[in-house]
Amino acid sequence: MLKNKAHVCLRCRKVIVYNATQAGTSLPCPHCGETTNLPADRSFHPEPKKKPIGKMLVVLTALLAIGGTGSWAIFSVRKKLPDSAKTLPTVLTSLIISNKAVAPNTAKAKGVHASISVTEVTYEPQQIFHSALKKTVRTETPVCCIRVNIENTGTTGIPFHSWRIFESLSRAEKAALVGSMNDKFSLVSFGVESVPVGVFRKAEIAPGEKAIEKILFLCNGKPATDLTLSLPCSNVGGDGLVYITIPARMIQ
Numbered sequence: 001m002l003k004n005k006a007h008v009c010l011r012c013r014k015v016i017v018y019n020a021t022q023a024g025t026s027l028p029c030p031h032c033g034e035t036t037n038l039p040a041d042r043s044f045h046p047e048p049k050k051k052p053i054g055k056m057l058v059v060l061t062a063l064l065a066i067g068g069t070g071s072w073a074i075f076s077v078r079k080k081l082p083d084s085a086k087t088l089p090t091v092l093t094s095l096i097i098s099n100k101a102v103a104p105n106t107a108k109a110k111g112v113h114a115s116i117s118v119t120e121v122t123y124e125p126q127q128i129f130h131s132a133l134k135k136t137v138r139t140e141t142p143v144c145c146i147r148v149n150i151e152n153t154g155t156t157g158i159p160f161h162s163w164r165i166f167e168s169l170s171r172a173e174k175a176a177l178v179g180s181m182n183d184k185f186s187l188v189s190f191g192v193e194s195v196p197v198g199v200f201r202k203a204e205i206a207p208g209e210k211a212i213e214k215i216l217f218l219c220n221g222k223p224a225t226d227l228t229l230s231l232p233c234s235n236v237g238g239d240g241l242v243y244i245t246i247p248a249r250m251i252q
């Protein structure tokens with residue numbers, strides 16, 4: 001069970017693992033001694049559960065917990081559910097089902113014309129572009145990189161906020177990854193203005209446009225079991241969560 005956060009040291013490029021209470025502080029890197037600002041995060045990610053009904057309740061719980069913005073509040077009130085999932089209107093049931101997919105199949109975000117798919121998963125050192133240093137460096141530590149494609153299937157632009165941890169001070173929600181034993185993986189950050197090479201960096205996805213996102217997680221080796229990635233749809237202007245199951249055989 002990994003509950004720690006992970007940050008890549010800009011000097012030695014090794015991963016520094018730290019806990020929530022150390023977030024937002026500066027500490028010497030345990031590998032090279034360089035003073036490093038450990039990014040703060042707004043919150044830990046919601047925890048997806050296994051059963052479909054459980055997931056539904058988790059979505060609602062997450063919506064209620066997040067609360068804050070108007071759209072979330074409206075959504076949570078509108079979707080107050082009857083006791084049994086069997087009595088759900090067909091439309092709502094189909095919406096809930098379509099937000100799940102097994103990679104490389106596509107899931108649909110609720111409340112917005114966006115389709116989301118996982119196209120590649122690798123466990124290896126990653127190329128990171130540091131804007132401040134104007135150079136690309138390779139991480140020393142291998143990490144799990146999930147490549148996600150987001151396609152705007154509508155006729156108007158949709159917003160895009162990364163699910164990575166680097167936007168730690170923004171209101172964007174974060175991705176979460178769990179294994180088959182419900183073990184959680186930590187997001188890896190590189191500091192503000194540092195992004196994996198090849199990701200989409202605009203704030204809006206045009207109609208018909210495909211955006212590439214790469215989300216990096218800390219792993220103690222190549223994952224051997226299926227993984228489940230959950231992505232809050234608010235990052236693309238939608239509602240709820242998308243769940244994508246990643247078969248172990250897809251991890252390279």
Ligand SMILES: [Zn+2]
Nearest residue numbers: 009012029032
């Ligand atoms: Zn270091």
